[in-house]
Amino acid sequence: MINPSQHNCTGCTACIMSCPIKCIHMKQDEEGFLVPKVDAEKCVKCNLCDQICPELNRKNVINIGKVYAFKNNDLHIRLNSSSGGAFFTVAKYVIEKNGIVCGALFDNNLKLIHKCVSCLEDVKKMMGSKYIQSYIGNVYEEIRKNLVAKKIVLFTGTPCQVAGLKSYLRKEYDNLLTIQLICHGVPSPLLFEKYKIYLKNKYSIKEIEYLSFRKNNKFVITVQGDGRKLSWKGSIDLYLRPFIKGKNYRYCCYSCQYSKNHIADITIGDFWGVEKYYKQFCDSHGISFLMLNTSKGKQIFNLMENVSFIQSKYDIAAKNNNNLLNPTVLNKDRYIFYKDINDPNYIKNLKKFVPLKAIVASKLPNSLLGFLRMEKNE
Numbered sequence: 559m560i561n562p563s564q565h566n567c568t569g570c571t572a573c574i575m576s577c578p579i580k581c582i583h584m585k586q587d588e589e590g591f592l593v594p595k596v597d598a599e600k601c602v603k604c605n606l607c608d609q610i611c612p613e614l615n616r617k618n619v620i621n622i623g624k625v626y627a628f629k630n631n632d633l634h635i636r637l638n639s640s641s642g643g644a645f646f647t648v649a650k651y652v653i654e655k656n657g658i659v660c661g662a663l664f665d666n667n668l669k670l671i672h673k674c675v676s677c678l679e680d681v682k683k684m685m686g687s688k689y690i691q692s693y694i695g696n697v698y699e700e701i702r703k704n705l706v707a708k709k710i711v712l713f714t715g716t717p718c719q720v721a722g723l724k725s726y727l728r729k730e731y732d733n734l735l736t737i738q739l740i741c742h743g744v745p746s747p748l749l750f751e752k753y754k755i756y757l758k759n760k761y762s763i764k765e766i767e768y769l770s771f772r773k774n775n776k777f778v779i780t781v782q783g784d785g786r787k788l789s790w791k792g793s794i795d796l797y798l799r800p801f802i803k804g805k806n807y808r809y810c811c812y813s814c815q816y817s818k819n820h821i822a823d824i825t826i827g828d829f830w831g832v833e834k835y836y837k838q839f840c841d842s843h844g845i846s847f848l849m850l851n852t853s854k855g856k857q858i859f860n861l862m863e864n865v866s867f868i869q870s871k872y873d874i875a876a877k878n879n880n881n882l883l884n885p886t887v888l889n890k891d892r893y894i895f896y897k898d899i900n901d902p903n904y905i906k907n908l909k910k911f912v913p914l915k916a917i918v919a920s921k922l923p924n925s926l927l928g929f930l931r932m933e934k935n936e
């Protein structure tokens with residue numbers, strides 16, 4: 559039976575959903591990540607959990623397809639997306655075919671969950687990257703029911719979640735389409751809960767109604783509540799800065815098997831540095847990296863409307879996106895990051911990870927920053 563402490567458990571839930579006795583449950587570890595726990599008394603030692611676990615059965619699927627720099631032509635869609643709106647473009651197509659889209663959205667308590675939805679209004683809630691590990695719940699089961707009912711289903715998520723779904727299904731479905739994100743790692747849901755409490759206290763907000771991590775393709779925190787809207791740069795934020803610097807991910811992320819393993823039909827991400835190669839194609843609103851890994855991915859791509867793209871190369875995109883080549887390097891601060899997470903001053907104490915020079919730089923206009931960087935590089 560599965561023993562997550564002995565391997566790189568990603569928390570994908572495939573073992574839980576597959577256990578015939580239903581004797582595996584998710585339990586929060588001391589850092590706030592969900593980890594499967596077996597009730598040994600009920601377990602019948604069928605070994606299914608070990609057989610389906612994507613981490614115990616790693617496969618090398620280096621599947622490099624055609625790569626594109628991609629954008630939706632509707633600026634409003636791009637402004638609400640993290641980069642070029644690749645996710646929304648595919649999701650809209652699926653909804654128009656009466657299909658189901660399963661992705662990550664905030665529920666009414668601002669908890670990040672995976673949900674299956676069937677209308678465009680709900681798909682809009684999935685737009686934009688949320689930098690927390692999402693709660694998968696029982697969506698795999700719901701997806702299987704919809705696949706059996708012959709509905710088209712689009713599943714989007716981190717590659718380990720796509721792997722979890724595929725392991726759980728244990729067979730290919732023609733009506734399942736999958737999108738994996740390029741992924742550098744996920745912080746724990748408990749850390750995010752603590753962060754929300756800190757924000758409420760700091761800004762005297764009773765209820766946070768909206769929170770986002772990106773604006774116009776940049777790392778920016780935006781918080782709305784009690785009729786107010788506040789915004790600041792991610793580089794000085796106590797949650798987002800350590801995230802960007804790779805200090806607070808689940809341990810499995812530092813040996814992630816999916817930087818080069820493209821197991822979904824389509825891979826999407828940020829096409830960082832794209833303006834160096836295709837200046838005419840770019841503006842400041844974000845361009846997606848999009849890679850077609852299977853014939854299903856290619857078919858959908860050919861049906862997309864109101865989009866622009868330029869064919870590119872994996873190597874070009876990877877120059878500014880290390881997670882297309884390697885997992886994030888384990889940062890020395892990671893060992894102590896979650897220590898004392900239950901201390902009331904825990905989030906405030908994360909100030910130690912925001913250096914003074916970052917605070918000073920955040921106050922300078924972008925034009926001056928660009929000039930200083932040029933000087934430094936000369």
Ligand SMILES: Cc1cc2nc3c(=O)[nH]c(=O)nc-3n(C[C@H](O)[C@H](O)[C@H](O)COP(=O)(O)OP(=O)(O)OC[C@H]3O[C@@H](n4cnc5c(N)ncnc54)[C@H](O)[C@@H]3O)c2cc1C
Pocket residue numbers: 638639640641642643644645646660661662663670684685686687688689690691692714715716739740741742743744826827828829830846847879881
């Ligand atoms: C934790 C995380 C790490 C990432 N790391 C990288 C990286 O290293 N390099 C890179 O190029 N891109 C990374 N991305 C992806 C990138 O931020 C954009 O999602 C991508 O550019 C697609 O943008 P878009 O405009 O097409 O769509 P968007 O509208 O931004 O796409 C939203 C999609 O992301 C899904 N999603 C959002 N948050 C989560 C989450 N926490 N867990 C699972 N699914 C989620 C939604 O379900 C939806 O399908 C990361 C995203 C996340 C969530």
Ligand code: SF4
Pocket residue numbers: 559560576577578579580581582596600601602603604605606607608
């Ligand atoms: S060995 Fe079988 S019964 Fe036991 S936990 Fe694994 S799947 Fe469940």
Ligand code: SF4
Pocket residue numbers: 560562566567568569570571572573574594610611612613614722
């Ligand atoms: S199947 Fe997923 S959740 Fe279960 S042990 Fe393996 S990685 Fe962890």
Ligand code: SF4
Pocket residue numbers: 568716717718719741742743744808810811812814815816
């Ligand atoms: S970095 Fe890898 S293991 Fe971590 S959440 Fe992303 S896909 Fe999963």
